[in-house]
Amino acid sequence: MSNIDTDVIIPGPYLKIHDPKELAKHAMEGLDPEFPQKVSEGDFMVCGSNFGCGSSREHAPIALSQLGIKAILAPSFARIFYRNAIDGGYLLPIEIEQQTLGRIFDKDELEVDLNQNKILNLTRTESYVMMPFPKLVAKIVEAGGLIYYRNAEEG
Amino acid sequence: MTITEKILARASGKTRIQAGDVGFVSVDKVMMHDVSGPGVIKVLSEWEQKGKKLDHIWDPNRVWIAEDHFVPAADKVSAENIMILSRWTKKYGIKKHFKYGLGQYGICHTLSHEEAMVLPGEVYVAGDSHTNTTGALGAFAAGLGHTDIAYVLMNGKIWLKVPETMLFEITGTKPDYLMAKDIILRIIGDIGTDAANYKAMQFSGNIVKEMSMDERLTLTNMTTEAGAKNGIIEPDAVTESYLRERTNASYSPILGDTDAKFSELLTYEIDKLEPTVAKPFSPGNVSAARELQEIEIDKVYIGSCTGAKFEDLQAVARILKGRKVKVRTEVLPAAQSIYIKAVREGLASVFLEAGVVIGPPTCGACCGAHMGVLAEDEICVSTTNRNFPGRMGHVKSKTYLASPMVAAASAVRGKITDPRDIS
Numbered sequence: 001m002s003n004i005d006t007d008v009i010i011p012g013p014y015l016k017i018h019d020p021k022e023l024a025k026h027a028m029e030g031l032d033p034e035f036p037q038k039v040s041e042g043d044f045m046v047c048g049s050n051f052g053c054g055s056s057r058e059h060a061p062i063a064l065s066q067l068g069i070k071a072i073l074a075p076s077f078a079r080i081f082y083r084n085a086i087d088g089g090y091l092l093p094i095e096i097e098q099q100t101l102g103r104i105f106d107k108d109e110l111e112v113d114l115n116q117n118k119i120l121n122l123t124r125t126e127s128y129v130m131m132p133f134p135k136l137v138a139k140i141v142e143a144g145g146l147i148y149y150r151n152a153e154e155g
Numbered sequence: 156m157t158i159t160e161k162i163l164a165r166a167s168g169k170t171r172i173q174a175g176d177v178g179f180v181s182v183d184k185v186m187m188h189d190v191s192g193p194g195v196i197k198v199l200s201e202w203e204q205k206g207k208k209l210d211h212i213w214d215p216n217r218v219w220i221a222e223d224h225f226v227p228a229a230d231k232v233s234a235e236n237i238m239i240l241s242r243w244t245k246k247y248g249i250k251k252h253f254k255y256g257l258g259q260y261g262i263c264h265t266l267s268h269e270e271a272m273v274l275p276g277e278v279y280v281a282g283d284s285h286t287n288t289t290g291a292l293g294a295f296a297a298g299l300g301h302t303d304i305a306y307v308l309m310n311g312k313i314w315l316k317v318p319e320t321m322l323f324e325i326t327g328t329k330p331d332y333l334m335a336k337d338i339i340l341r342i343i344g345d346i347g348t349d350a351a352n353y354k355a356m357q358f359s360g361n362i363v364k365e366m367s368m369d370e371r372l373t374l375t376n377m378t379t380e381a382g383a384k385n386g387i388i389e390p391d392a393v394t395e396s397y398l399r400e401r402t403n404a405s406y407s408p409i410l411g412d413t414d415a416k417f418s419e420l421l422t423y424e425i426d427k428l429e430p431t432v433a434k435p436f437s438p439g440n441v442s443a444a445r446e447l448q449e450i451e452i453d454k455v456y457i458g459s460c461t462g463a464k465f466e467d468l469q470a471v472a473r474i475l476k477g478r479k480v481k482v483r484t485e486v487l488p489a490a491q492s493i494y495i496k497a498v499r500e501g502l503a504s505v506f507l508e509a510g511v512v513i514g515p516p517t518c519g520a521c522c523g524a525h526m527g528v529l530a531e532d533e534i535c536v537s538t539t540n541r542n543f544p545g546r547m548g549h550v551k552s553k554t555y556l557a558s559p560m561v562a563a564a565s566a567v568r569g570k571i572t573d574p575r576d577i578s
């Protein structure tokens with residue numbers, strides 16, 4: 001599914017909430033109110049293009065990360081969702097090729113190899129390419145988020 | 156270099172940069188509101204809890220605060236969020252805090268131009284996706300999340316990827332039933348809601364040059380709905396006179412080079428463009444208003460940073476004058492200053508006599524927060540910017556995005572209406 005927007009990831013009325021546990025209860029409510037019960041620690045989401053379009057609400061990656069989701073694989077991301085996921089250190093937005101979408105199925109066991117920029121599908125013994133993170137973004141990921149990122153240049 | 160590249164080059168201390176470069180830029184102004192602010196403050200206090208002292212922020216004079224999403228306080232939690240902001244601005248000496256019920260206040264993207272909080276050539280970032288709006292002043296304006304704003308408050312800079320620029324040339328002669336909203340909806344319908352992802356959308360052409368600032372702001376506002384990082388219009392005499400009515404601050408406008416490179420050049424000749432509406436559930440799902448004229452509606456909402464500026468209200472009043480609305484209609488001016496002007500210039504009585512409710516300036520139902528949210532299956536014509544499932548209320552409600560003129564004409568007929576078709 002493409003264009004999954006932040007209004008379905010975490011609807012507007014919950015924006016006044018800032019407790020991650022409370023937000024997580026409503027994650028993806030606009031699409032599937034049972035979603036929080038269906039995912040567990042270490043899960044990945046595999047989605048269509050332009051994931052996270054819409055508002056700048058950081059509540060969106062916070063809610064998904066609180067449910068244990070570690071990465072979202074999609075052909076493209078809306079820019080603010082992408083930044084928030086990386087800079088807040090919540091989860092990895094991983095850009096994959098469009099054709100990879102048809103190769104991955106529900107319950108497949110996946111592993112992300114950031115050194116080789118590959119996604120391994122352990123269930124089907126296949127691997128897929130991922131777009132490498134730009135150098136600076138990779139450093140922020142490694143630091144665990146922008147607040148913890150400091151390089152000599154930036155003091 | 157384009158205007159966007161030149162502003163970012165200036166802000167990164169370089170003479171030349173190009174689209175695709177990733178690096179840090181200095182920020183000139185930063186804003187957060189009652190939704191993003193408490194999140195930003197939470198990031199900062201978690202940092203402090205780790206033993207890092209934060210006794211001052213980067214530059215209190217470059218930080219400003221708006222209360223717009225959940226004012227008037229919708230419940231205890233939103234009341235508490237307002238208090239969190241007030242305590243924080245007091246602690247760090249932030250003077251520009253526009254408080255609900257205390258003089259000028261309103262929607263952040265409206266205050267940014269009404270109060271000239273941002274000037275041409277500046278880098279402006281804020282905790283809201285429609286920050287793009289302010290690019291109509293000739294600034295680089297982009298939305299960010301909590302963590303990024305917290306980083307800016309500590310360091311005065313932020314990392315960015317320099318965007319490619321799509322140039323939209325809007326030309327021809329504008330019919331008087333057409334508004335900037337029709338043009339931007341048509342563009343989003345044509346290019347799609349992710350066509351401008353990571354890119355800048357710049358507008359030029361004789362129509363843009365002839366446009367007032369209020370209309371230009373509608374164009375840049377909805378670049379967010381095409382995924383754009385920023386929307387921008389080169390500053391000119393219109394910009395100058397708009398700002399001179401509002402501030403004495405000096406600024407150095409930046410213009411793009413004549414040999415600037417654009418990733419795409421799209422030309423729109425608008426003489427024959429029809430009043431345009433975006434159907435549920437995407438701002439890119441557009442039709443001519445006339446194709447939808449049999450659709451009966453339950454309400455009309457005139458509000459938000461997109462569609463409740465002073466000229467938007469004037470357009471609504473021209474249609475409502477001497478007429479009655481057939482469906483429930485709300486007008487929420489985008490800022491207190493606009494509300495005052497609407498009262499002084501007689502628009503408010505036109506609205507009231509037409510049967511409309513005037514609400515306080517707030518984001519209100521645009522984001523489904525409060526002040527007129529939609530019920531299951533309720534159909535609304537709205538001057539706002541998004542119509543995703545559940546955006547304005549129930550997940551099965553339906554929002555049609557339209558210009559202020561189409562919204563007003565629809566209120567009069569009780570069906571989606573082209574402004575040419577009301578008698």
